[in-house]
Amino acid sequence: MFDHFLDIIVLIFFGYAITYPILLLLVPLKSIDIGFYRFNLGLSIIIGSVGVAAFYFSSDEYFIKIMNTIWLVLLIVFTAMKWNAEKISNRIINLISFFGIISIGFILNEFFPELNIGIVFLSVLIGSFITSAVFYSMILGHWYLNVIELPIKYLRNATFCLTAALMVRVVWDIYFISTNTITDAYGLNHSLWYFLIQFDGFLLMIAILIGTLFPLIINFFAFKTIKLQATQSATGLLYVSIVSILFGDMIFKFYLFQYGLSL
16 A cells, blocks of 8 residues: 555545535535635645645656646635635635546546546545545534534535435445456456455455445434434544545555556
8 A cells, every 4th residue: 555655645635625615515605604614625725735745746747737736726816815705606616626626537547547537537536525525524513513503404414415425435336346357466357246355355345344334324323413403423423434434545545556446
């Protein structure tokens, strides 16, 4: 995993930063204070800066570096201009994120020229959205301490988006594992289901269990606590999901680089 550590950082951090601002659509600014938008846009800038910097050290492709920098500058300028604004356009935020999504497409083409980029792109976006959604849900859960009358539906909707993304990953993983094979050191093809129970694939099975199925179970209990209006209990459960999802996503990215598996 350490052979591709910097590249994994690029995909996780940059993918998070370009998808996270889109989730601001779930809570209109008129329903929450401006501090929520400031905090989340600032967080995206910090995390995105790490991803952009990591790519500078992992690649010599200057065109992509310029695109990444443009995305980061756009987000910084927009955030600075709207820091004390009473109204923020989610449309502009989404346009900046869309530019970042295009940029990560070029990054993936640079990292995996021999793979089907469409499949890799879909896989990475699913993983990025899951990571973004779990952090967003957790932060939103904390915000109920600041905005007492914030409707519970917003936390429920955020948790639903996270659950839906996890279910998409489950379906995608089952489809990919069922329709693809892997070639061993002797040139023999094996089913990916068989690969999961081998020594080299055991960690991938752990990632599926810990990074996908376990958070789904946690979300079930989170929905129960949200129904009881226990927002802080739900937030605590989402903390557990963050750890398992990040752990699983790092393993998924390792198998993407090491074996070309788009899970």
